[in-house]
Amino acid sequence: MRNSFDWTPYRRSTVGFDRLFDFLENSGSAENYPPFDIEKVADDHFRITVAVAGFKSEEIDITAQQNMLTVSGRKAPAKDGETRQLLYSGIATRAFERRFQLADFVRVDRADLADGLLIIDLVREVPEAMKPHKIAIGGTQPTAIEAKKAA
Structure with missing residues (x-):
């Protein structure tokens, strides 16, 4: 089943979730439980x-491993x-x-559960070595007077 929704406008306005849109476009699964917002x-x-009405915090597991965040829930037996x-x-x-x-x-900063909503805050922290740096242009061009002295 191909998703016919065009994600292009959202790709232009987001940073850090490029692969998420690829996943959503290529997702053939009709699974939509539980609903979520990004x-x-x-x-x-x-x-x-994530809307997790009816779940307690001890029934929800959040795992972050490399570039994958997994949220799972299982009701405790009666x-x-x-x-x-x-x-x-x-x-x-x-x-x-x-x-x-x-x-x-992108790393998970914190997670809270209130009013049936699981809220997961994410922060993108690019290492200093990966950030763009301004490069100063060094050296000087010889002036016309210095060029005549050398000749």
Whole structure:
């Protein structure tokens, strides 16, 4: 299944998530649980918000390894003697795993869970050696008087 959405305008306005758009364009999966948002907070600060209603913080695992961020959740089994009689179950609490491809030099700064939303703050920290540097132009051209003295 090919995604027909054009990501070009978003590619121009984001820094650090170029591979993410490639992943979204090439994703053939119809899996859309749990829903998430990605926002650019500042030039080198990004935020991923994942809707994880019904999950506690100890039921969610966040793993960052190289350029991959994995968010997974699994409901804890019901304790002995703890039963619920649901008349209708509309809150999806099935196990999930979301993977986010991160750009180089992007690291997880912090993660918080509040009001059913998991908020993951990301920071792009380019090492000083990788940043562009101004190169001073050195040396001088001999002037016409110095050139006549040499002759």
